[in-house]
Amino acid sequence: VQLVESGGGLVQPGGSLRLSCAASGFTFSRSGMSWHRQAPGKERELVARISSNGAPLKYADSVKGRFTISRDNAKNTVYLQMISLKFEDTAKYYCNSAMFSNYWGQGTQVTVSS
Numbered sequence: 001v002q003l004v005e006s007g008g009g010l011v012q013p014g015g016s017l018r019l020s021c022a023a024s025g026f027t028f029s030r031s032g033m034s035w036h037r038q039a040p041g042k043e044r045e046l047v048a049r050i051s052s053n054g055a056p057l058k059y060a061d062s063v064k065g066r067f068t069i070s071r072d073n074a075k076n077t078v079y080l081q082m083i084s085l086k087f088e089d090t091a092k093y094y095c096n097s098a099m100f101s102n103y104w105g106q107g108t109q110v111t112v113s114s
Contacts, residue, residue: 001025001103003095008108011085019080019108021095029073032057032098035080037091037110047093048080062088085112 007019019035032051038044048069049057056069068081078095092107 001097001100003097003103003105005093005095005105005108008093008110010111010113012114013086013112015085015112016081016083017085017110019082019093019095019110021078021080021105023076023078023095023097026097026099028076028097030099033069033071033078034096034098035069035078035093036096037089037093038107039088039091042091044094049098050078082110085110087112 002024004022005019007017009017011017030052034049035047036044037047046060047063048059048067050069050071051057054071059067066084071078089110090112092109094104094107
């Protein structure tokens with residue numbers, strides 16, 4: 001199982017980013033996927049979850065209306081579109097497979113700063 005996150009960066013408040021997670025080593029189309037984040041000194045938290053067929057299942061209250069999770073099963077990739085970014089969105093973002101929840105990638109850093 002391999003999960004490779006990308007797309008993070010430095011962005012000003014109110015800005016946007018789209019994160020990608022390329023998955024391999026398992027049957028991606030059969031697995032629910034999720035995005036999580038961890039800020040310094042805080043526990044990792046669930047950001048969003050999507051079903052195997054692309055139905056968004058859950059968003060953290062703090063990101064509802066600003067973040068959108070989606071997936072492309074043909075590309076074995078899950079995305080997180082983030083708009084109206086806030087300082088408190090600063091964290092390292094990770095994707096995760098519901099089938100292999102013990103596996104984590106390196107994450108991608110998102111820093112919201114003016």
